Amino acid sequence: QSVLTQPPSVSAAPGQKVTISCSGGSANIGNNYVSWYQQLPGTAPKLLIFEDNKRPSGIPDRFSGSKSGTSATLGITGLQTGDEADYYCASWENSLGAGVFGTGTKVSVL
Amino acid sequence: EVQLVESGGGSVQSGGSRRLSCAASGFTVNSNYMSWVRQAPGTGLEWVSIIYSGGSTYYAPSVKGRFTISRDNSKNTLSLQMDSLRGEDTAVYYCARGRTSGYFRTEFESWGQGTLVTVSS
Numbered sequence A: 001q002s003v004l005t006q007p008p009s010v011s012a013a014p015g016q017k018v019t020i021s022c023s024g025g026s027a028n029i030g031n032n033y034v035s036w037y038q039q040l041p042g043t044a045p046k047l048l049i050f051e052d053n054k055r056p057s058g059i060p061d062r063f064s065g066s067k068s069g070t071s072a073t074l075g076i077t078g079l080q081t082g083d084e085a086d087y088y089c090a091s092w093e094n095s096l097g098a099g100v101f102g103t104g105t106k107v108s109v110l
Numbered sequence B: 001e002v003q004l005v006e007s008g009g010g011s012v013q014s015g016g017s018r019r020l021s022c023a024a025s026g027f028t029v030n031s032n033y034m035s036w037v038r039q040a041p042g043t044g045l046e047w048v049s050i051i052y053s054g055g056s057t058y059y060a061p062s063v064k065g066r067f068t069i070s071r072d073n074s075k076n077t078l079s080l081q082m083d084s085l086r087g088e089d090t091a092v093y094y095c096a097r098g099r100t101s102g103y104f105r106t107e108f109e110s111w112g113q114g115t116l117v118t119v120s121s
Helices: none
Strands: A009-012 A018-023 A035-039 A046-049 A063-068 A071-076 A085-093 A098-101 A105-109 B003-007 B010-013 B018-025 B034-039 B045-051 B057-059 B067-072 B077-082 B091-098 B108-111 B115-120
Touching (some): A009 A018, A018 A085, A018 A105, A046 A063, A046 B108, A071 A085, A085 B045, A098 B045, A098 B057, B003 B091, B003 B108, B018 B091, B018 B115, B034 B067, B034 B108, B077 B091
Antiparallel strands (some): A035 A046, A035 A085, A063 A071, A085 A098, A085 A105, B018 B077, B034 B091, B045 B057, B067 B077, B091 B108, B091 B115
């Protein structure tokens, strides 16, 4: 059971916006950076966001990250069919001395 | 170009051992932190272990005492020695390169294609 909780699924029509929440606690999100990953079917994860809200080069600005207290959010605007994937948040968990991933969210484009 | 190629996956009996390797190219494995992340069939990602550039290692509670992460700078490879394997260790194992040399981060900018380990009873 992950210490980072995400909604199982979110969906929206093409061109619309979705947000994915990642709820944690003071031992993880509250005191450590959050990163976000996209995993397309059958492929390895891809880093979308690091240090809460920064995008690696090559990641479009349709993807954004934010954090407030012990929760983080990934936003995807201008939704495209190619965005259909599983999305995971991640952070360091001080009480475990280990990294943790969120439970994962499946994004569907209607 | 950064590339990570895992090997060593396969079938193993419960209680047995397996060693995974990750061959790195385009960078040196001791420059940034390196991790193993696994994904059981049909489930989410699970962080397994990390080794920092300074050599410090950390493990998920589920594998602590059974798995050992290491690196060979001369061969530029990352390894994961897995002992006392259990059914719940069945997963695709990915090696991943950290974005920086910083500590207590989970920012993996490069990933291998993964190698499947199946533990049977």
